[in-house]
Amino acid sequence: MVDPVVHVAGLTKVFRVPEREAGLAAAARSLVRRRWREVRAVDEISFEIAAGEVVGFLGPNGAGKTTTLKMLSGLLYPTGGEARVLGHRPSRRERDYLRRMTLVMGNRNQLQWDLPALDSFELNRAIYRVPREQFRATRDELVELLEVGDLVRKPVRNLSLGERMKVEIVGALLHQPQVLFLDEPTIGLDVTMQKRIRQFVAEYNRRHGATVLLTSHYMADVVALCKRVIVIHHGRILFDGALAALADEFAAYKTIGVVVENGAAPLDAYGEVLHREDERVILRVPKNETARVAARLLAEQEVLDLTIEEPPIEDVIELVFAQQ
Amino acid sequence: MITTDAAPFPQAGRVRSFVDFYLTTMRTAVATQFQYRAANYFYMLGMVAEPVIYLVVWTTIAKSSGGSVNGITADEFAAYYIVWTLVRNMNVVFGAPFWEWRIREGQFSGQLLRPLHPIHYDIAYFAGWKVVVVTLWIPLAIGLSLVFHPALHPTALEVCVFIVAIWGAYLLRTAIQETIGMLNFWTTRGAAVFDLYMATELLLSGRLVPLQLMPGWVQTLANFLPFKWTFWFPIESLVGDMSTQSLLLGLGVQVLWIVGMFTVFRFAFRYAIRHYSAVGG
Numbered sequence: 001m002v003d004p005v006v007h008v009a010g011l012t013k014v015f016r017v018p019e020r021e022a023g024l025a026a027a028a029r030s031l032v033r034r035r036w037r038e039v040r041a042v043d044e045i046s047f048e049i050a051a052g053e054v055v056g057f058l059g060p061n062g063a064g065k066t067t068t069l070k071m072l073s074g075l076l077y078p079t080g081g082e083a084r085v086l087g088h089r090p091s092r093r094e095r096d097y098l099r100r101m102t103l104v105m106g107n108r109n110q111l112q113w114d115l116p117a118l119d120s121f122e123l124n125r126a127i128y129r130v131p132r133e134q135f136r137a138t139r140d141e142l143v144e145l146l147e148v149g150d151l152v153r154k155p156v157r158n159l160s161l162g163e164r165m166k167v168e169i170v171g172a173l174l175h176q177p178q179v180l181f182l183d184e185p186t187i188g189l190d191v192t193m194q195k196r197i198r199q200f201v202a203e204y205n206r207r208h209g210a211t212v213l214l215t216s217h218y219m220a221d222v223v224a225l226c227k228r229v230i231v232i233h234h235g236r237i238l239f240d241g242a243l244a245a246l247a248d249e250f251a252a253y254k255t256i257g258v259v260v261e262n263g264a265a266p267l268d269a270y271g272e273v274l275h276r277e278d279e280r281v282i283l284r285v286p287k288n289e290t291a292r293v294a295a296r297l298l299a300e301q302e303v304l305d306l307t308i309e310e311p312p313i314e315d316v317i318e319l320v321f322a323q324q
Numbered sequence: 325m326i327t328t329d330a331a332p333f334p335q336a337g338r339v340r341s342f343v344d345f346y347l348t349t350m351r352t353a354v355a356t357q358f359q360y361r362a363a364n365y366f367y368m369l370g371m372v373a374e375p376v377i378y379l380v381v382w383t384t385i386a387k388s389s390g391g392s393v394n395g396i397t398a399d400e401f402a403a404y405y406i407v408w409t410l411v412r413n414m415n416v417v418f419g420a421p422f423w424e425w426r427i428r429e430g431q432f433s434g435q436l437l438r439p440l441h442p443i444h445y446d447i448a449y450f451a452g453w454k455v456v457v458v459t460l461w462i463p464l465a466i467g468l469s470l471v472f473h474p475a476l477h478p479t480a481l482e483v484c485v486f487i488v489a490i491w492g493a494y495l496l497r498t499a500i501q502e503t504i505g506m507l508n509f510w511t512t513r514g515a516a517v518f519d520l521y522m523a524t525e526l527l528l529s530g531r532l533v534p535l536q537l538m539p540g541w542v543q544t545l546a547n548f549l550p551f552k553w554t555f556w557f558p559i560e561s562l563v564g565d566m567s568t569q570s571l572l573l574g575l576g577v578q579v580l581w582i583v584g585m586f587t588v589f590r591f592a593f594r595y596a597i598r599h600y601s602a603v604g605g
Contacts (some may be wrong), residue, residue, distance in 0.1 A: 015601060075433050077598045093597075095439035103437055110434035112352060114359045119352055126348035127438050129341045155359075 003087070005179060005211040006049035006072065010081035013042040013067050013235075041067040043235035044081060054205055054212040056226035056243065060321055064235040065215040066105075069181045072213070073103040085179055099128050102177040104169060106187035109156065117152040117159075117167040121174055128175035135174065142170040146200055162193035169197070173204065180204075182214045186221055198224045219313045233321055247310040250320045254290045255309050256283045261302035270297055279304075284311075345440065346448045353452030368460045372409055372468070378532070379405040379472060394537055399475035403563040404534055406468050407476070411558045412531075413457045414490040417498040418446040420518045423505035427600075436597070443589070447498055454494075478562050485571045489558035492578040497554045499585030506589070509596035524549075530556025550581045 019037050020030045042064040049055050059065045070076040072083055074090040074097065083090055088097035111120040125135040143149050146166045151159060159167065165185065173180075182201065186194040198221055205212055205225075216222055222229060222243065229246060231239040239246060256271065263279035270293050271285035285293045290308055297303055310316070357364055379401060386398040396404075426432045435442040468474075478486070504521055507514035526532050528542065529551035535543055546552045557574045560566060566574070 070433075073437060075436055076600065093436070098437060098439035105430070105433075108430050108434070110431075112356060114356050115352065119355060123348055123352050126341075126345040127440055129344075129439075 002051065004048035005051045005053075005086055006047075006213065007084040008048070008068075008072070008082070009046045010044045011042055011046070011068070011071060011078055011083050012040070012044050012080035013064075013071060013076060014079040015039045015041055040235050042071070042078075045232065045235070045237050046081075047230055047237065047240055049211055049213060051211055052205070052209045053228065054201070054214065054225050056222040056229040057213055057215045057232065058222065058229055058317060059215075059232040063232045065232055066183055067235075068232070069103060069183050069213065069215065073101060073181050074098065075103070099175055100177055101179040101181065102172045102175075103181040104172045104183065104185050106165065106184035109164065109168065111156045111164075111168060111171055113157050114155055116154055117148075117156055117171065120156070120171055121152070124171055124174050130175050134176075138174055138176055139170070142173055145203060146170060146196070162189045165189060165193070165197070169200070176208060178208070178210055180210055180212045180214075182212060182216075184216055185214070186216060186218055194218060194220065201225055219317070223313055231317070231320055238320060243313070244310075246313070246320075247316045251311050251316045252287055252319075253284050253311060254287050255311055256285055256290065256294060256297070257281070257305075257307040257309065258283065258297055258301075258303060259305040260297075261304060265301065267297075267301075345444065346451070349445060349448035350452030350455065353449045354455050357453055357456040364456060364460055368413075368457065368464060371413060372464055375405040375408045375412070376468070378408075382533070383472070396534060396536065397475065399473055400563065401534075402468075402472035403474035403476040404559055406465055406472065406474050407559045407562050408531075408555070409465065409468070410458070410461055411490055411493060411555060413461055414454055414558075415493045415497045415554050416453075416457075417450055417494065417501050418505075420501045420504035420507075420521070421515050423508040424514065427508060432600075436600075441593075443498075443502060443593075446502065447495070450498070451494070474563075476563060481568060481571065482562055482566075485575060486558060486562040488575060489561050489578065492575065492582060493554040493558045495582045496550060496578060496585060499582060499589050500550060500554075503585060503589040503592050506592040506596040509599040525551045525554070528552065529554055530559060534560075550585065553578045553581055 016036050016038055018030075018034055020026045020035055045064075045068065057065050057068070067076065071078050072085055072090055074093040077091050086097060086100055088094055090097065111117055112123070121135075121139055124130075125132070130138070143152060146169065148163070148166050148170060151163050151167055152170070156164060156167070169185070180201075185201070186197050189197070201212060201214070202225055204210060212225070214221065214225060226243055228241065229239070229243050230237060231246070239249060241249075255274065258267070258281055259279045260267075260281075267273060267281050267283060271283035273281060274284050275282040283293070294306060294308060297306060311319075382393065382396075382401045382405075383398045386393050386396065386401060391397055393401075423432075426435075432442070435445060438445075500521070501518075504514065504518055507517055527538075528535075528546045528549055535546055535552060535556050538546070546556075553574070557578065561571055561574065
């Protein structure tokens with residue numbers, strides 16, 4: 001049996017944060033007696049990820065996604081539980097581990113601000129002890145894949161957000177990490193740039209067989225890259241399984257898209273009308289009534305086209321959190 | 325393809341890799357500083373202002389006191405404070421208060437992710453920065469010498485000890501300030517401790533005045549603290565009249581303080597990162 005690349009069991013992180021009421025009196029009281037509150041950012045989560053898997057890690061702001069990624073990358077010391085990645089305990093921050101993984105955080109710059117990215121790449125070569133020949137080959141491959149050949153000679157401070165993110169990714173992968181923790185890698189980027197980065201992650205995964213744990217608020221990232229998702233809320237895992245199964249488990253309805261001969265015909269009797277564009281009407285119907293409603297539509301209307309679809313993943317995720 | 329077997333970190337050529345890292349980081353620092361030539365010159369002028377004030381004050385006092393103060397002549401004061409400018413630039417390190425900025429901006433997280441202790445980057449980067457400031461220092465030192473006529477006649481041994489001692493001062497000051505910087509993991513008011521450190525250093529290091537001018541009990545106290553090895557000793561090794569034994573003993577004490585402070589830092593760092601909340605990213 002092959003060991004999982006990521007093994008997490010009962011992982012917990014509790015932050016102790018000071019708190020007090022507003023005002024001078026409360027400030028004075030806090031000098032003598034400070035009040036603390038414990039926040040369970042991650043609460044006994046368990047999961048495993050196999051080699052080469054690309055897993056989406058979903059949750060609203062403050063759900064515990066980034067805290068988990070930080071524990072898995074060795075930045076945060078867990079309060080309890082166990083985490084193992086590539087056979088290492090991340091909190092020990094062993095060099096053998098750190099050179100086999102990377103954590104990319106959207107909107108965070110780790111490159112030398114005043115210098116062209118090529119200089120930062122050279123520094124990373126020295127830090128990760130990448131042999132020069134391998135370094136040049138990897139750098140050229142990544143530069144080509146992300147199409148940043150004309151950007152790496154400009155000072156980083158002169159790059160746009162999207163351009164910077166692309167060269168940031170090149171810098172983070174020069175040592176060919178086997179595990180990628182990607183925290184909102186497409187945040188703030190335009191649609192074209194998001195797509196380019198998605199394609200790149202998929203290609204890197206295909207070429208190097210890397211294991212990827214990805215957080216993103218853009219469901220397009222998740223749909224394009226992840227067959228499996230882990231949904232976390234209030235520090236606890238709500239769902240861990242195939243993306244396709246998420247709607248089955250949480251969505252109580254499906255959508256029916258229908259085009260009828262008489263486009264103006266009222267269809268409220270068949271379900272909730274979500275959207276009407278030209279002659280196409282989108283209806284929301286309870287999941288267990290989908291077949292019956294579709295049959296009624298076909299029998300009672302002159303139907304030109306009819307499709308039954310799962311609700312958009314964004315809606316399903318919203319439902320998941322709404323049910324908690 | 326990926327396996328979960330641990331690929332060992334390359335051990336062969338470990339020293340060479342280390343040297344490669346230090347040289348690459350120093351080159352990066354030099355390249356970064358070249359982006360800000362004018363800013364560096366203004367920085368240097370600011371750095372020179374402090375010793376020039378001390379120098380003018382003590383030279384005036386010496387001249388009005390019959391040519392010397394406690395046996396130190398105006399020319400010797402000039403030598404002391406001109407060498408001071410080089411020592412001061414050499415012992416500029418990643419300051420303790422900047423730890424808060426580093427954490428808040430998320431820079432520290434990026435450094436923790438590297439398979440190398442962050443202290444190496446600080447030492448290497450600031451060592452590279454010295455190449456630039458020392459280059460800029462040379463014309464300023466020539467200008468100060470033409471104006472103040474320093475009495476400076478070092479022997480070859482004194483020059484050699486001075487070169488080692490200024491790097492020793494740099495390492496010792498790095499160890500002290502990095503250790504104080506660890507307080508930022510427990511309190512957001514680490515700056516208060518830093519202020520206390522700066523005031524103590526100013527008085528007990530020879531930064532404000534040569535230690536010979538301080539009361540006896542202050543000189544005795546300074547012997548038991550690390551500060552004099554970051555200013556007074558490197559300066560005196562070049563401008564003073566120390567015996568060979570005193571010079572070598574001074575280097576030995578410097579080494580002991582460096583090892584001791586880095587040991588304290590190592591323990592402090594180990595516990596500090598357990599408190600790290602990675603708030604800045």
